[in-house]
Amino acid sequence: MPGVGLPPLERNLPPIVLRNYGKWLDHEEPRPGVLKHVAESGEACYTVRAGMPTNARVSTTLARKIADLADDFAGGHLRLTRRHSLELVGVDPARIDELIERLRGLGLPVGGTGRTFRNTVSCTGWIHCQFAATDAPAVAKAISDELYEDFLTERYPAKLKISISGCVNQCGEGSTADIGIVGIHRDLPRVIDEEVARCEIPLIVSVCPTGAIRPKPPKSVQVDPERCIHCVACAAPCQGMQIGDPDTDGVAVVVGGKAGNSGNGPAFAKFVIPYLPNSPPRWPEVTRAVRQIVEVWVKGARRDERIGDWIARIGWDKFFEKAGLPMSDKLLDGYVLWPMSARTGVRFHW
Amino acid sequence: MATVELEGKTMELDEDGFLQNPDLWSETVAQYFADQEGLGQLTDEHWKVVKMIRGYYLQFGVAPMIRKVVKDTGFDLKYIYQLFPSGPAKGACKVAGLPKPTGCV
Numbered sequence: 001m002p003g004v005g006l007p008p009l010e011r012n013l014p015p016i017v018l019r020n021y022g023k024w025l026d027h028e029e030p031r032p033g034v035l036k037h038v039a040e041s042g043e044a045c046y047t048v049r050a051g052m053p054t055n056a057r058v059s060t061t062l063a064r065k066i067a068d069l070a071d072d073f074a075g076g077h078l079r080l081t082r083r084h085s086l087e088l089v090g091v092d093p094a095r096i097d098e099l100i101e102r103l104r105g106l107g108l109p110v111g112g113t114g115r116t117f118r119n120t121v122s123c124t125g126w127i128h129c130q131f132a133a134t135d136a137p138a139v140a141k142a143i144s145d146e147l148y149e150d151f152l153t154e155r156y157p158a159k160l161k162i163s164i165s166g167c168v169n170q171c172g173e174g175s176t177a178d179i180g181i182v183g184i185h186r187d188l189p190r191v192i193d194e195e196v197a198r199c200e201i202p203l204i205v206s207v208c209p210t211g212a213i214r215p216k217p218p219k220s221v222q223v224d225p226e227r228c229i230h231c232v233a234c235a236a237p238c239q240g241m242q243i244g245d246p247d248t249d250g251v252a253v254v255v256g257g258k259a260g261n262s263g264n265g266p267a268f269a270k271f272v273i274p275y276l277p278n279s280p281p282r283w284p285e286v287t288r289a290v291r292q293i294v295e296v297w298v299k300g301a302r303r304d305e306r307i308g309d310w311i312a313r314i315g316w317d318k319f320f321e322k323a324g325l326p327m328s329d330k331l332l333d334g335y336v337l338w339p340m341s342a343r344t345g346v347r348f349h350w
Numbered sequence: 351m352a353t354v355e356l357e358g359k360t361m362e363l364d365e366d367g368f369l370q371n372p373d374l375w376s377e378t379v380a381q382y383f384a385d386q387e388g389l390g391q392l393t394d395e396h397w398k399v400v401k402m403i404r405g406y407y408l409q410f411g412v413a414p415m416i417r418k419v420v421k422d423t424g425f426d427l428k429y430i431y432q433l434f435p436s437g438p439a440k441g442a443c444k445v446a447g448l449p450k451p452t453g454c455v
Contacts, residue, residue: 203412238452
């Protein structure tokens with residue numbers, strides 16, 4: 001039905017992919033930024049990958065130039081990967097060098113395949129979102145600039161995925177990245193009575209995961225500072241609940257997450273640095289910490305050992321020591337504190 | 351933030367045209383919103399939906415779930431869309447003088 005649901009696959013897949021759909025045998029990475037998928041039919045599909053600005057946000061000028069490249073080299077097909085990299089699929093292998101030169105000419109790095117730094121995922125951050133504790137795209141840009149060379153060549157033991165979340169909702173998937181930057185609030189929401197009066201107060205009360213919010217007659221709410229975990233949930237139903245404070249907001253650094261089945265399988269990242277300040281425009285504290293962690297991993301990890309698996313092998317004590325990060329018992333996540341956490345939450349009882 | 355003069359009172363509307371102060375609602379205000387939505391003169395069936403929604407909001411402080419609206423009015427969702435083409439949230443809740451329903455995230 002027009003305008004509803006997914007567009008028809010047939011119209012949007014490159015012909016070579018459509019012809020061999022579900023019948024792919026294997027793939028190789030002949031060089032950084034180039035993928036070669038081989039089908040049962042014997043056909044080989046070449047893909048060229050280029051890094052994009054955060055959230056693949058480009059000017060219309062650049063977008064048109066990229067579209068021109070897609071027309072010229074990929075039969076008018078292009079795609080964005082899950083991490084917002086640009087891919088031109090079904091490129092003639094004889095023209096790959098030419099395409100790479102054209103992409104570089106547009107200022108786009110060609111790479112991000114294999115054991116490289118991958119494109120940085122980020123949510124929209126405080127540009128558009130009322131929950132954000134940080135400018136996630138700017139942090140992504142600062143980190144990508146810091147590790148730019150590692151997008152182009154395979155220097156690492158394994159792939160490195162860094163993701164930036166503006167808040168603990170993790171729209172930026174920081175918690176499942178090798179290194180995640182998570183925007184955090186450290187203070188209570190401000191309650192604006194006149195705004196709250198216009199909101200659905202039962203929703204504000206019920207959405208709080210720790211039951212920290214009570215109605216405050218006649219038409220407002222109050223937040224219990226002992227129970228509030230600064231999680232942004234109450235800001236969703238009501239714009240009178242204002243979370244976000246330039247003085248106390250910042251970011252935390254988490255490491256060891258991954259979604260893939262390799263090594264020890266999927267895992268959430270764990271907190272290793274509880275707080276770094278927001279220092280626009282380049283967030284030097286964050287880029288320094290990321291560089292520190294990356295270099296220690298590069299030195300110590302085995303081939304194909306993602307950060308989480310490397311830490312699992314050497315142990316968290318060794319990780320903190322090697323990375324030169326202070327450790328505290330508040331950073332432990334052995335699920336020992338889980339029953340206490342669960343009883344503080346209001347979502348279920350036992 | 352727009353304002354409108356009705357019944358000698360100045361009322362503030364949010365950027366989507368919803369009444370900012372639900373206490374200022376009256377049937378005249380409801381008809382004003384209906385005119386804005388292009389509904390014409392409100393019929394008894396419109397009023398049934400509007401009164402159910404407003405009554406629920408005054409009692410519970412939240413907008414009713416759509417299933418509740420369907421059950422209490424006896425109108426199915428398709429018919430409610432016929433009465434209020436903008437839908438139960440944007441159309442009927444606005445006419446009933448509720449604050450803009452929240453959604454997303």
